[in-house]
Structure formats: C-alpha cells, structure tokens
Amino acid sequence: MPTRRLALIDMGTNTFHLLIVELPAAPGQPPHELLRTKAGVRLGEGGISKGEIAPEPYARALHTLAGFKEEMELHGVTQVRATATSAMRVARNGPALVREIADQFGIEVEVIAGGREAELIWRGVRQAVPLGPQRQLIMDIGGGSVEFIIANDHEIFWKQSFEIGAQRLLDQFFPDPSGVFPAAAVAAEQAYFDTVLGPLVAALNELKPVGLVGASGSFDSLADMQLGHLRTEKELPPRTELAVSSFQHSYAQLLSRDHAQRLALPGILPMRADMLVVAAVLIDWVLGISGITQIQTSAFALKEGLLAEMLEAK
Structure with missing residues (x-):
C-alpha cells in the first residue's frame, strides 16, 4: 500500500x-x-x-x-x-x-462557519487535554473570532462563536498600540463584553464548568510568559498548566507597559505584543464572571480536530 x-x-x-x-x-x-x-x-x-x-x-x-x-x-x-x-x-x-x-x-x-470551527477546536483540544467527565470551558481567541465551548471529554453541551477576535478588539479599543492600555479602555472593553457575551454568561450560569482550557496563540504566549521564555512550535507540549496567579501577574505587566516595553517581556512573540493585551482583558473578564480558578492551555486546536475527525471516520 x-x-x-x-x-x-x-x-x-x-x-x-x-x-x-x-x-x-x-x-x-x-x-x-x-x-x-x-x-x-x-x-x-x-x-x-x-x-x-x-x-x-x-x-x-x-x-x-x-x-x-x-x-x-x-x-x-x-x-x-x-x-x-x-x-x-x-x-x-x-x-x-x-x-x-x-x-x-x-x-x-x-x-468554515463559526459553529463548525468550535466543534473542531473541541475535537482537537481533547487530543491534548484530558477533559474528563466534568464540564470545562474551552476558549479559543483568534484574530477575528472567539469560540467558547462548554464540554467534557465525550460531549459538547454548548458552543458559540463570536466575531470579537483580538484584531477586532485592537481596532476598536486600542487606537494607539504604541502606548500603555489605559484604564478607561479596559473598562470600555469589559463593558462591551457585558453587552455582546450575554449568551456565554447564561451558559456559564446554567452549566457551571469547573475549569478553563485555552486553545490559541494568546494562551500559548501567557504560558511562555509563565516560563519566562518563548518556546518554538516543536517545544510546545500538548498541555500546560497556567496558574491563575501567573496569569494575573502577566496581565498586570501587559497593562502597565507600552509597546516597546511589552516587546522586552520574556516569552512575548512580537506579533502578539499588543493583541495579547486585549485578549488578556477578555480572559480576565471570563474568569471574573465564571469564578473559574484552574487554567490549562492546549497546543492542539482546529487542525488537530480535523485530523481526529478524519481518522474517526475511517
């Protein structure tokens, strides 16, 4: 053959x-x-x-x-x-x-449509992270859209894609990426989430996931910041534990620095020096409304999900 x-x-x-x-x-x-x-x-x-x-x-x-x-x-x-x-x-x-x-x-x-994207992300994540029987909130922050999936290892209970990705947030809330992200911009971005993410809030209140699994470059970058150095694609393990305290420390660093200073932070990919700020505001908002205190990152997402689906079909 x-x-x-x-x-x-x-x-x-x-x-x-x-x-x-x-x-x-x-x-x-x-x-x-x-x-x-x-x-x-x-x-x-x-x-x-x-x-x-x-x-x-x-x-x-x-x-x-x-x-x-x-x-x-x-x-x-x-x-x-x-x-x-x-x-x-x-x-x-x-x-x-x-x-x-x-x-x-x-x-x-x-x-592919947003709902299909969310399903493939779940299929990919469960190849990397042992989701187990308890419900987890899976979150993928792309440049154009953000996918939220509440699922365990065997079943998706709720999923939705929102066109609020990091590039859109940057365009809307960060008109001067060379500077520090001001408190007023953080508040405006959070208020925007209050407005557009009502379906997520309802799903979280009903389904009560126990942990957050982040499947995107933003989460990889936060895990790199936790380690203190930038990892190559080959060096990324399938799964990483991201301490909430580490996230909060990185979040504070990102908010208090301008573009040039963010570039100097260990673990920052230059392309994400500004996008990571608006993405971190979203992650912090999600942690606040969900009460979740456990974060894992997944190096696997859509393409691994598509591969898994193809192999299952055969």
Whole structure:
C-alpha cells in the first residue's frame, strides 16, 4: 500500500498553521507527525473591521502558502485539507482569495462557519487535554473570532462563536498600540463584553464548568510568559498548566507597559505584543464572571480536530 501523507492547513486571522502527517496503515494506530509549523500572516490587519482583507495581508497570505506548498512537495504530501475561518468568512474579497489560492497552488480552501470551527477546536483540544467527565470551558481567541465551548471529554453541551477576535478588539479599543492600555479602555472593553457575551454568561450560569482550557496563540504566549521564555512550535507540549496567579501577574505587566516595553517581556512573540493585551482583558473578564480558578492551555486546536475527525471516520 502506498504511503499516504496528509497536510492540514488552518488559515486563521492571525496565524496560518501547517501540519503534515503520515497516515497510519491500520485503523487505531496514531498518525506519524512529519512537520508542524506556523506563520504570522495577520490576515485581518488593517481591514477586518472594515469587512475586507487589506492588500498587504492578502499578499502575505499568498507568500505564506507558497512556502507551505514547497514543504508539502518536499514531504511528498498526497492529500490536503485546508480550512479558513473568521477573516475569510466575513471579508468581501475572501472568495477572491480562495479562488486565487486554488489557481496558484491547487489548494481548495474550505471556509468554515463559526459553529463548525468550535466543534473542531473541541475535537482537537481533547487530543491534548484530558477533559474528563466534568464540564470545562474551552476558549479559543483568534484574530477575528472567539469560540467558547462548554464540554467534557465525550460531549459538547454548548458552543458559540463570536466575531470579537483580538484584531477586532485592537481596532476598536486600542487606537494607539504604541502606548500603555489605559484604564478607561479596559473598562470600555469589559463593558462591551457585558453587552455582546450575554449568551456565554447564561451558559456559564446554567452549566457551571469547573475549569478553563485555552486553545490559541494568546494562551500559548501567557504560558511562555509563565516560563519566562518563548518556546518554538516543536517545544510546545500538548498541555500546560497556567496558574491563575501567573496569569494575573502577566496581565498586570501587559497593562502597565507600552509597546516597546511589552516587546522586552520574556516569552512575548512580537506579533502578539499588543493583541495579547486585549485578549488578556477578555480572559480576565471570563474568569471574573465564571469564578473559574484552574487554567490549562492546549497546543492542539482546529487542525488537530480535523485530523481526529478524519481518522474517526475511517
């Protein structure tokens, strides 16, 4: 039987991810990971709040996919599954970018709805974090949208995607990212969550999850800050415990520094120096309304969920 190698591409609003695996010959065996890489594309920069992908991010997307295509050819990939989320979902020129990707690289991109995104995130997270029988709140802060899922290891009890991702929050509440994020901006962002996240509050009150599992670059960055150094994609373990005290310390550091000072903090990826501020405000708000005191981070999310779904189907 010929070797089957699968590439999974997750085209997020901030980051494009590529995972290449060799599929198992027999059912029940795990796939063999060949490559895991990512690129900071910032697809939503300068345009997502206006409903379009700006020219520079559009070009970055094509440049990144050209590199991914090279990696896929080097690794002898025989099948590709590519998904795109919030930026492509809402941008007027998203369909044009999908067509151009197909024309240039022969990659068919599936633009997925928010609910589907949330389900795949849960499928991916449970490969990395032993959720167990108790309900957990899973949270993925993307650049364009944020997914909330209340689930245990076997079942999703509630899920919803909100178009309030970190790039949108940055555009709305952080007009001068070079400076310190003022208390008035924090209060305005929190008041905004009070307005738009009513369904989440109702679900938390009804289902009472016992812990928070964060599945996104923002949570990876907070875990890196806890460790005091930036980890590569290969160095990330599937799961990390993030102490609430560590989060609160990092949150205070992020709020009290300007852009240049945030860049100097250990564990900060330059692309996230400002986005992490607005994301941390959201995490703090969620902890406050839920009363949750346990945080775990998951290095697995959408693409691992898609892989798990494909293997289960076979």
